[in-house]
Amino acid sequence: MAPVPNGTYMITRPPDQLLTLEEGASEPKTPVVLLPPTGNPGEQEWQLENLSNGTCTIRNLRSETYLSYDGDPEMNKPVVGFPEPREWTLYQSAQPHTFHVVVPGGPVDGVELALDLSLLRIFPPRIALRPLDVSDQRQAWNFRFME
Template sequence: MAPVHNGVYAIAKPTEQLLTLQASKEFVVVLNPTGEPGEQEWEVTARDNGNVVIRNLRHGDHVGLDGPPEVNQQVRGTEEAFEWALHQAAERSSFHVVVPGGPVDGQELALDLSVLDIFPPRTALRPLEVQDQRQAWLFERRD
């Protein structure tokens, strides 16, 4: 069973920046509220295995990857659904968004900010640091 109910969410970092998809098939970034309908709203749907699929309301793309997961791989909008595991973080309604199925090259990989110093900040797969609350995402119900 997934740790969140099916529905529409804003997914935010502790800095209040929101997971954003500005155009179809583009990189998933984090921005302050943009006011653009749907680009910062995500439909979260549980799968029978306990994982979730995260789909952008405006563009219909999923939070996904091009190719197999690896450290520093940038996350983008994809047509194909990609499953994520949500691991409860320290704060209520906050989760580490993790590539399911165990370690990749010996490391659990989580959705986090990219190490690239560009604007807008992109998301990427980074080694999971369960004690780092900055790596967690707050799921705020919107429907």
């Protein structure tokens, strides 16, 4: 059984920061950022679809682009909205409804890569592929189901 059922979610981190694909995100490769609730319908809502191979795709409702990255996975690569689906694996963290969003297929250059904050110190904070640390709760994402 899939760790997260198919459906629409807000993907959050404490204290109430949401995975966001900002306005104007119909442009391919718009950066995915972390923001408090914006009140703009769809830009912080994500459609999760489980695939038969155990991975899932995550699509932004407003832009209809997928949580993705350009080309091959690499450490610190920016996470963007992309027209083509990209597969992710969800690893359950120590907290309920909370998961590490991981690049499937095993280590890249010796580390597994997961969705995390970019090292760039800019506002709004960008999301990038970072080394997975399953013991770091700050790296896990809460999937809040939308009715």
